[in-house]
Amino acid sequence: MKYVIGIDLGTSAVKILLVNQNGEVSGEVSKSYPVMQEKTGYSEQNPENWVEQTVAGLIELLKNTNCRPEDIDGISFSGQMHGLVLLDEHHQVLRNAILWNDTRTSEQCQEIYEAVGKQRLLDITKNPALEGFTLPKLLWVKQHEPQLFHKAAKFVLPKDYVRYRLTGKLHMDYSDAAGTLLLDVSKKAWSKEICDLLAINIELCPPLVESHEEVGSILPHVATVTGLSPSTSVFAGGADNACGAIGSGILEEGKTLCSIGTSGVILSYEATGTKEFEGKVHYFNHGAADAYYTMGVTLAAGDSLSWFKQVFAQGESFETLLADIGDVPIGANGLLFTPYIVGERTPHADANIRASFIGMDRSHDRKHFVRAVLEGITFSLNESLDIFRQNGKKIETVVSIGGGAKNDDWLQMQADIFNAKIMRLNSEQGPAMGAAMLAAYGCGWFESLRSCAAQFLKEDYTWIPIQENVNRYQELFKVYKAIYTNTIQINKRLRVFRK
Ligand SMILES: Nc1ncnc2c1ncn2[C@@H]1O[C@H](COP(=O)(O)OP(=O)(O)O)[C@@H](O)[C@H]1O
Numbered sequence: 371m372k373y374v375i376g377i378d379l380g381t382s383a384v385k386i387l388l389v390n391q392n393g394e395v396s397g398e399v400s401k402s403y404p405v406m407q408e409k410t411g412y413s414e415q416n417p418e419n420w421v422e423q424t425v426a427g428l429i430e431l432l433k434n435t436n437c438r439p440e441d442i443d444g445i446s447f448s449g450q451m452h453g454l455v456l457l458d459e460h461h462q463v464l465r466n467a468i469l470w471n472d473t474r475t476s477e478q479c480q481e482i483y484e485a486v487g488k489q490r491l492l493d494i495t496k497n498p499a500l501e502g503f504t505l506p507k508l509l510w511v512k513q514h515e516p517q518l519f520h521k522a523a524k525f526v527l528p529k530d531y532v533r534y535r536l537t538g539k540l541h542m543d544y545s546d547a548a549g550t551l552l553l554d555v556s557k558k559a560w561s562k563e564i565c566d567l568l569a570i571n572i573e574l575c576p577p578l579v580e581s582h583e584e585v586g587s588i589l590p591h592v593a594t595v596t597g598l599s600p601s602t603s604v605f606a607g608g609a610d611n612a613c614g615a616i617g618s619g620i621l622e623e624g625k626t627l628c629s630i631g632t633s634g635v636i637l638s639y640e641a642t643g644t645k646e647f648e649g650k651v652h653y654f655n656h657g658a659a660d661a662y663y664t665m666g667v668t669l670a671a672g673d674s675l676s677w678f679k680q681v682f683a684q685g686e687s688f689e690t691l692l693a694d695i696g697d698v699p700i701g702a703n704g705l706l707f708t709p710y711i712v713g714e715r716t717p718h719a720d721a722n723i724r725a726s727f728i729g730m731d732r733s734h735d736r737k738h739f740v741r742a743v744l745e746g747i748t749f750s751l752n753e754s755l756d757i758f759r760q761n762g763k764k765i766e767t768v769v770s771i772g773g774g775a776k777n778d779d780w781l782q783m784q785a786d787i788f789n790a791k792i793m794r795l796n797s798e799q800g801p802a803m804g805a806a807m808l809a810a811y812g813c814g815w816f817e818s819l820r821s822c823a824a825q826f827l828k829e830d831y832t833w834i835p836i837q838e839n840v841n842r843y844q845e846l847f848k849v850y851k852a853i854y855t856n857t858i859q860i861n862k863r864l865r866v867f868r869k
C-alpha cells in the first residue's frame with residue numbers, strides 16, 4: 371500500500387494525517403504551539419515553534435505506523451493564511467511572524483488605499499485592504515522597524531517557511547499568494563504596479579507555483595531526524611481555506627463549506643475570477659488550478675470558545691465544557707454574545723469593535739454563557755452566508771469542518787441557524803486532508819482532484835434543520851445583528867483603556 375502525508379499548519383496546532391491510497395486515515399497527530407499577544411491587536415508566533423512541532427509530529431506519526439517510509443509517495447501542506455514571515459538573504463527569520471488575526475495595521479490599510487486607490491486595488495487583487503492581509507504587515511515593518519526591513523530579502527507565508535525548512539526550497543502557491551494583497555488574482559502574477567506604488571521591491575516576493583506542483587524532496591538531515599525517506603516528493607500545498615475546500619470536496623459551483631478553526635469561514639466555490647462582490651467577501655485563487663473561491667471570515671470563531679475556556683474553565687476539556695449545552699434552550703434564556711474579541715472581518719471590517727455579552731440575568735450559569743458563545747459564533751458565520759444568499763447563491767447543504775465540527779449539538783445548531791443541511795465527512799480535518807489530496811494528485815495517483823475527492827471523501831452524518839428551531843433563530847438573529855451598530859461608539863470610547 372502507498373501513502374501520502376498532509377500537514378496543516380493551523381493557528382492553534384499543526385495537524386498531520388497519513389492517508390492511504392483508498393483515502394483512509396492511517397495515522398493522525400496534532401501538536402500545539404502558543405500565540406503571543408504582546409498588546410491589544412497584536413498576534414504573533416515564533417516560526418521556529420512551527421518547525422519544531424512539525425518535526426516532532428512527523429517523528430511521532432512515523433513511529434506509530436507500520437508503513438515503510440519509502441511507501442510514502444508524497445507530502446503536501448496547508449497553512450494559516452496571510453502571516454508575514456520575513457527572511458534575510460541567508461533565509462534566516464528576521465522577526466516573529468505577524469499573524470492573520472493581528473490588526474495593528476489600520477494606518478497601513480489607509481496608506482494602500484491612498485497609493486493604489488480602492489477601485490484599482492479591487493480590480494487587481496479582487497479584495498479590499500484588510501488589517502489581516504500580508505501587504506499591510508510588510509508596510510508596518512517598513513515603517514516601524516526600518517533597520518530590520520532593510521535586511522529583508524524575501525517574505526513567505528507560514529506553511530511556505532516550514533516547507534522551506536524541510537526541503538531547502540522557497541516557493542509560494544497562488545492560493546496563499548492571493549491573501550497577500552500583492553497578487554494580480556486573475557493574471558496569477560505578482561503585481562508590479564502595487565509593489566511600485568508602495569515602494570516594495572518585487573524581489574521580496576518568492577517564486578509562484580501551483581498547489582499540486584512538485585517543489586522538492588525531503589532534505590537528508592530532516593529525513594534522518596524524522597524517519598521520512600529523502601525520495602518522498604514534496605508538493606507546494608495551499609492556503610488552509612483552499613485546502614479545507616479541497617478536503618471537503620468544494621470543487622464545483624454550488625458547494626459551500628463552513629470551517630470553525632481559530633477563525634471561522636463560510637466558503638463557496640467560484641469557477642471564474644471575474645465575478646463582482648465589491649470586496650464584501652474575500653475572493654481568492656483556489657488550490658485547484660484556475661479555480662477560485664469566495665469566503666466570509668469571522669476572526670475569532672473557535673478562538674472565542676478557546677478564550678472562554680481559558681478564562682472561565684481552565685484545565686477543562688472542550689468535551690466537558692460543552693457537555694450540557696443541549697439542556698439550554700435556544701437563545702440561552704435571553705443571553706447573546708458577539709464574537710469580536712479581536713475585531714471582525716465579515717460583514718464588519720472593523721479592527722476596533724470588541725465582543726459583548728448582552729442580556730446577562732441572575733438566572734444564568736456557565737452553561738448559558740457557553741451556549742451563547744456558540745450561538746454568537748454561528749450567527750456571525752450566518753452573516754457571511756446571508757451575503758452569499760443575497761447574491762443569488764442557493765445554499766441547501768453545507769459541509770462543516772474544523773475543531774467546531776467535533777460537537778454534535780453545535781452541528782445541529784449550525785443546521786438550525788444556517789437553515790441548511792450540515793454534512794460532516796469521514797474526517798473533520800479538511801485542510802490536512804486537502805493537503806494529502808494535493809500530494810495524491812501531484813503524485814499522479816488520480817487524473818484530477820475531483821476524482822481523488824470521489825475516492826477519498828465519504829459522508830459521515832448529516833444534520834437536518836428543525837423548522838421550529840429555524841424560526842426561533844431567525845427572530846434572535848435580528849437582535850444579534852443590532853448589537854454591532856449599537857456597540858461601535860461604546861467600543862471606540864473604550865479603546866483608550868485597552869492595553
Ligand atoms: N471537542 C470540541 N468541540 C467543539 N469545539 C472544539 C472542540 N475541540 C476544539 N474545538 C474548537 O476548535 C478550535 C480549533 O480548531 P482547529 O480546526 O484545530 O483550528 P486551527 O486550524 O486554527 O488550529 C478551537 O479553538 C476550539 O474552539
Ligand SMILES: O=C(CO)[C@@H](O)[C@H](O)COP(=O)(O)O
Nearest residue numbers: 380381450451470631632633
Ligand atoms: O485569515 C484567515 C482567512 O482569510 C484565516 O482563516 C486563517 O487562514 C487562519 O485559519 P485557521 O487557523 O482558523 O484555520
